[in-house]
Amino acid sequence: MISHPRHRAGLDALAARDRLRARAPAVGLDFASNDYLGLAGSDLLKQAALDALNRGVPVGSSGSRLLRGNHPEHEALEQEAAAFFGAEAALFIGGGFQANHALFSALPMQGDLVLYDALIHASAHDGMRLGRAETRAFAHNDVAAAEAEILSWRAEGGTGRVWLAVESLYSMEGDLAPLDQFSELARRHDAVLVVDEAHATGLFGPMGAGRALALLHDPNLLTLHTCGKGLGAAGALICGDAVLIETLVNKARPFIFATAPSPLNAAIVRASLAALRHRPDIRERAWTRIAHAHAEAKRLCGLNGFESQILPVRIGADGAAVAVARTLQSRGYDVRAVRPPTVPKGTARLRISLTGAADQAAVTGLFETLSDVGSAYL
Structure with missing residues (x-):
């Protein structure tokens, strides 16, 4: 007998629509988090934590x-x-x-x-x-x-x-x-x-x-x-x-x-x-990376109109967005698919986030790979 059958049915229904969520580990270069300045794992904040602990x-x-x-x-x-x-x-x-x-x-x-x-x-x-x-x-x-x-x-x-x-x-x-x-x-x-x-x-x-x-x-x-x-x-x-x-x-x-x-x-x-x-250089490096990403998205994938460090790439179908994201992850680029109800129905997308983990070469590599694996959807 299945425990909590109505909940099981609900999960099965989400899976059938390619909307089942899971706790996924980090894989490859970070193009998914909100660590826009690369501070989360930085020596700067590690030292701040040590200094604070040392002062009680x-x-x-x-x-x-x-x-x-x-x-x-x-x-x-x-x-x-x-x-x-x-x-x-x-x-x-x-x-x-x-x-x-x-x-x-x-x-x-x-x-x-x-x-x-x-x-x-x-x-x-x-x-x-x-x-x-x-x-x-x-x-x-x-x-x-x-x-x-x-x-x-x-x-x-x-x-x-x-x-x-x-x-x-x-x-x-x-x-x-x-x-x-x-x-x-x-x-x-x-x-x-x-x-x-x-x-x-x-x-x-x-x-x-x-x-x-x-x-x-x-x-x-x-x-x-x-x-x-x-x-x-x-x-x-x-x-x-x-x-x-x-x-x-x-x-x-x-x-x-x-x-x-x-x-x-x-x-x-x-x-x-x-x-x-x-430290204005921290922000300056981030904006250099963002400008490079905008340029490479246009050059390699024909994507434009971006305004920030968040680059949404609409795929449409939920399953297709998940498939493209998984392929990018298998190539070393941690990009995640975002599906309804987080976004409107029919607008499932890749949410590419420019973080402090990627240099310009990695950004170029991501869009070269996206051009290859996602060309049918772009």
Whole structure:
């Protein structure tokens, strides 16, 4: 007798549609992770960890930050992050998923509207489901559509505050939001602009402080910066007006009831931010690699239109995307297939990520191989 037959049937159905997920080990050169600056395994962060341990920073926090888990490293990081990201205050939390849960469940109030880009992170959707505000989506990167939704909501009697939620760089499309236009839209309607900088932090903006740093910073701007991607560590930072940050401390369940992030990890994130301040060569190498990849994708595969370190290559069918990815992995290039429901049906793709693990020769080799094994789909 099969244990849990309904769950088994569900897994079998996913497998039949080429959508069964698995914990796959790293293979070959890294073109799959979010380690955009190559900091995760760097000597720089290893030394930062050793230095922190030597000065007595503990590995574990032992409890919630509202009990005994708060540590001077957490507070030092928050002060430094607020200054680095141009905000009044910052809150360090366990990860980007928890941060979006916290933000969208605790800040928008009953009677408010959360208006979000249709391609925003899944964690934002989960946070909104836990919140009390009404939610509406608008077409990806479409400022006019977003304004039409605001006007429609007001015409229907909406009187609360609008929270306009976008990502500065989208993780599966690799494209950039028109932040200047969204910022102006937020000002016209006295909306709070929430900018998820998860995939931009470390690469974009002055010193890698993100694309939102160029916007007018006022109480109506909140930014989210994950620490496990470009910064090479773990955790996340929510940055904005001190009243909103204090509200999260008092009302956000993912912060209140979670064990605090490791103080050691906070010390490592501090070192990442210091490196971005004082080592412009780290970002310069990344951008050289990105420019080379854009050029080689066009030259060898006829692919163009990329805007960032994330190069989505649409294949279409789920099974075909998996097959091409596996062939690339067998040739030494760790590229992963992304399938629905992470992306829309019929748009299964390779998500090529430019990380610190690959030099220019490896990038050229990847696109030469893709041209060979994926030519039927490109």
